[in-house]
Amino acid sequence: MSDLTRRRLLLSLAAGAAAAVLPAGRARALAVVTGFRLGVAEAAAQDAVLSAFYRGRNFEPLWAGNDPVEVARRNALLSAMAETPLHGFGTARHDPQALLRLLTEARTPYDQGRAEVEMSRALLRLASDLGRGMLVPGETDPHIKREAMAADPLALLTVFPSEDPEVFLRDLWPRTPEYARLLRERMRLDQVIRAGGWGETVPGGRLEPGMTGTAVLRLRDRLIAMGYLRPTARARYDAALAEAVSRFQADHGLEPDGIAGDGTLREINLGPAERLRSVLVALERERWNAAPRGQRHIWVNLPDFSAEIVDDDAVTFRTRAVIGAVEEHRQSPEFSDQMEYMVINPSWFVPRSIIVREYLPQLQRNPNAAGHLRITDSAGRLINRAAVDFSRYSASSFPFAMHQPPGPNNALGEVKFMFPNPWNIYLHDTPARDLFAREVRAFSHGCIRLQRPREFAYHLLARQTDDPEGFFARHLQSGAETRVDLEEPVPVHLEYRTAFTKVRGGLQFRRDIYGRDGRIWEALAARGVEAAPLQG
Incomplete structure (x- = not known):
């Protein structure tokens, strides 16, 4: 089918739909509505789901218009897109400002119809990312033998108009306790990064009870900043410091012997941005496997x-x-x-x-x-x-x-x-x-x-x-x-x-023994994800 023939067919569909709902004789109104519907039909034709959805509603708008319901839908979607960095998505992937510019620059009915479809396309993209993740699990590593589940996009679009838009959009992301706790820990790490991190790193070498010196002071200060040790001016590796090291080791999958050897110091010296990467990967993994366990x-x-x-x-x-x-x-x-x-x-x-x-x-x-x-x-x-x-x-x-x-x-x-x-x-x-x-x-x-x-x-x-x-x-x-x-x-x-989180709060970390989370992070970073504090 040539582009001209295809355009004529879409115009015919749009005009027929308009004629079915407008009284005869309103030629100018018909032209306006037909222009809008043509824009919808052409933009939706690029996607089978969107095309089926808009045909099923006679190319009626879901977002366009000044009706309070339509305004509420637009505002809810733009707000949900603005919150996606919290979930670990790149800012450009769900850019509410770009979508808002598209809406405000759409002056003709035809352009407004195309903008209408872009709103629905943004909704589907958001629902897919929140519901099943940005990545395909098996493509990041062949040992990941799972398929992320997702809602049927046509069913999602069909149900959305009858729902409260804010509630509907909020329910797109996993409702698991682990996901909610990971989001809280993500925000906590944001605050740590903004505050400058956990202080100076600890020099290498084995540190154990009874020792003193600069390395012990840095170990003490870093564990205080991390919340494993109460503030103290003591300069010796005493029983309290050993207990704090043991708690840190237990939270990081290390043998909790209270001695800060090379392996323990390597984990202690990792900064909050590196820990945030692991949390962002964990959020993506939770989206892959958010079905009831x-x-x-x-x-x-x-x-x-x-x-x-x-x-x-x-x-x-x-x-x-x-x-x-x-x-x-x-x-x-x-x-x-x-x-x-x-x-x-x-x-x-x-x-x-x-x-x-x-x-x-x-x-x-x-x-x-x-x-x-x-x-x-x-x-x-x-x-x-x-x-x-x-x-x-x-x-x-x-x-x-x-x-x-x-x-x-x-x-x-x-x-x-x-x-x-x-x-x-x-x-x-x-x-x-x-x-x-x-x-x-x-x-x-x-x-x-x-x-x-x-x-x-x-x-x-x-x-x-x-x-x-x-x-x-x-x-x-x-x-x-x-x-x-x-x-x-x-x-x-x-x-x-x-x-992963502890039920009563706090994070646990483990070493990436197979390198899988490193590969997932690389794939996320390639899609614009950053281990950086949220803006604003």
């Missing part, structure tokens, strides 16, 4: 190396965890699913990726390597290793499976917790107990190992048996591999939060 759910925060059971927003069970190693092919992914069952005395069926990457080279050097694993053919029959020339096979042609039967040395330990997913990720026990004593616990092939798997099982089973410990012990002592279904599947969320 479940009255009871399991929360695994990968950088925190922890797994929790949460009931009615209260943590009722917590354990240390080991996550995937930092190598690209071993990192734990991020996704949400439903935990459906546990397996007591599990077998370990080795994922093919591990077989061909790790065990095939070993078998090619020594057919008796990895003797704790059984090798079976496609029919499940045990093969004779001595009768196989493993050097004949490549990663793509290796025809065998490998598994480890239940037992005290099984890689999955006593129990695994299953939420079937395409990435073969689950929670499980492990015989490698020493790893839980480490501060950084990234050693697995991607699955989540639990320090207290029995207690985790008891907590889940308590809702379906009066004696969870006895129930578990009987199946464990049988030695048989036993599947136990959860009568109520439990949502499980594998998340990656380097900044």
